[in-house]
Amino acid sequence: MITYLFYFLSFLAIMFALMVVLSKNPIHSVLYLVLTFFAIAGHYVLLNAQFLAAVHIIVYAGAIMVLFLFVIMLLNLNKETEPHKSIWLKASAAVASGLLLLVLVGSLRNAELITAANPYNPSIGLIENLGQTLFHEFLLPFEVASILLLGAMVGAVMLGKKNIK
Amino acid sequence: MGLTDLLVYKGIMVLAVFAITLLVATYSTYAERKIAAFLQDRIGPDRAGPFGILQPLADAVKMFMKEEMIPSVSNKTLFILGPSVAMLTACLTGVVIPWGSSLWINGTEYPLQITDLNIGILYLFGVISLGVYGIMIGGWSSNNKYSLLGGIRASSQMISYEVAMGLSIIALVMTTGTLSLRDIAAQQYGWHWNVVYQPLGCLIFIICAFAETNRAPFDLPECETELVGGYHTEYSSMKLGFFLFAEYINMFISSAVISTFYFGGYNMPFVGRWVHDPNWLAVLGIVFLFVKISFFIFFFMWVRWTLPRFRYDQLMNLGWKILIPLSIFNIVITGFVMYFTGHLN
Known part of the structure; x- marks a missing residue:
């Protein structure tokens, strides 16, 4: 099912x-x-x-x-208003995204060898377990991610300002 | 409970919630006109049936009979998709609301709720955030500048107020410690209403509910003095009806959510002393919840016919510069109080 x-x-x-x-x-x-x-x-x-x-x-x-x-x-x-892009641009975009696909496939090729730490725990994705894991085991990465978001927000506000003194 | 019983019970619940939602939304249109008339010292609709009670039926017949126009320059698929999405997202929210406690029939418990998700609040929030698609798609596909402006106003308004709404709910989740609407309703037995613990959060939530349902004083997406009809300028017949109807359904669901989150849901003070049969308590709970919902629907209409509309910059200032800092302040205060009273574990 x-x-x-x-x-x-x-x-x-x-x-x-x-x-x-x-x-x-x-x-x-x-x-x-x-x-x-x-x-x-x-x-x-x-x-x-x-x-x-x-x-x-x-x-x-x-x-x-x-x-x-x-x-x-x-x-x-x-x-009608969309500008027509040159053939070279299209070709380079295709090659670049093809290379990205190659990298992704290459890195995920051996992914099946990884085994889960908890083989079967039906409540692993529930909010309590997620919170406990995030705030105990991964507290530092979690906080660093928040600083990253704050930095992005401040940057966006700065770019949006009309005249920076 | 066997599988057949479960299916029958869930089917009945879904049909009942759907029917009641539509019925309440239908009669909200009548109530709106009557309340508007009352506040403006008029009589209001009184021709169809006694006290004009059949007015919604007459309106529905009119809506269905009107000629349907689809502008030739519009994107036809999206033009039809717009009101459909608006209606669909409006009807999806009733699923997680606990309409009452449980009925006991032959020793089996039948909770008066379609399904109790352990992420109920997040589900609700997700569906609300999808509600803007109907308006945006409808506004854009009409291929009309007024409609487009209405759709764009709706989207920026809803995104702005969603932030404050989410932050006010976080403070609520901190005090209740659960995301399930059933648990939140059950915790508020007697007078333990969340509005007592979260007065500021409650106020912010109600203001944001007004903004999310596009009701006055936040009805800028359909501001008739500036935008003709806003996002539904090009719509006619039942497609227009769907947009208007979705607004009334949203209003009903918002009232139910406000009652459940902050005003005790189906709980009623004092009645537990005299009534002990759980089935009668459940029935009385439904009645009591609907009394609260009716009050909030009345409140929505009262505000609409009392306050003038905001200007757009005032709306954005209120959302970003007042409500969001206030709700963050509310979270901090809630955290402090919980820490010093030892409710943090």
């Missing part, structure tokens, strides 16, 4: 991800990307990580993609 669900969600995720790339209209791309995030959130639920699934939806589908949609609507991108 769960295996079928996994294949169904994977199929949806890959199909929507392809639609993001293939659709001509940027608004359609953004909406397909939202659907992709839903399929990935479904994978998190299958792994019993409900907290991660909910946060994934809130942050990506609910906030970041709304901003993307916002910006694209303001720019009002159309097929």
Whole structure:
């Protein structure tokens, strides 16, 4: 049952991800990307990580993609006004992303050798366990990540200011 | 409980919640017109049935019978998707709300809630944050400058107030120690209402609920003096009806959430002394919750017909410069009080 669900969600995720790339209209791309995030959130639920699934939806589908949609609507991108890119640019983009794919496949090729520390714990992804782990074992990386976010926020405000003295 | 029983019980719950949501939303339109009339010293609708009680039916028939227009320059798929998404996200939120305690039939417990997620608050928050898509898609696909401005206003307003709303909920989660709405409702038995422990958080949450439902004084996305009709300028017939209806459903659900989070949910003070049968208590709890919900729906309408609309810069200043610092202050104060009273473990 769960295996079928996994294949169904994977199929949806890959199909929507392809639609993001293939659709001509940027608004359609953004909406397909939202659907992709839903399929990935479904994978998190299958792994019993409900907290991660909910946060994934809130942050990506609910906030970041709304901003993307916002910006694209303001720019009002159309097929006619979009400048045609040169063939060299397209070729170099294809080569660069192909290399990235190669790196990803190369690094994940041996991933199946890694075994989980807790082989089977159904409550591993629940919010209590996640909080305990984050605030005990990974406290320093967690705080460092927050400083990183703060830095990004301050930087964005500085860039947004009209005249810096 | 066997599988068949479970399916029947869940099916009945889903149908009941759906039907009640639609019924309350339908009659909210009537209540809105009556309350507006009352506040402006008019009579209001009184032609259809006694006291105009059949007015929502007449409105619905009118909405269905109107000619449906789809602008030829619009993006047709997205134009239809807009109101559908608005309606869908509005109906999704009722799933996690505890409408009452539990009914006991033949020794089996039937909780009056469709499902009790242990991340209920996050689910609610996620669905609310998706609600903006309907308005944005509808506003953009109309291919009309007024609609586009309405959609963009809606999205920036909702993103801004979501932050303050989330921060006010964090303080609530700190005091309750759970993300399940059922546990939050059950903790507030008697007079242990969360509004007593979180007055500031409650105020911030209610203000943000007004902004998230696009109700006055935050109804800038459909500000008729500046934007004609805002995001639904190009819509007609039942598609317009869906947008308006989604707003009333959101208002009903927000009232239910405010009651559950801060005003005791289905709990009622004193009644436990006289009524001891759990089934009667559950039924009385539902009645009591709906009394609270009705009050908050009335409150939404009262504010709408009393306060003028904000200007857009005032709205953004309120959200970013007042509500967010206040809610962070609330979190800090809550943390201090919990630390010094020894509620932190």
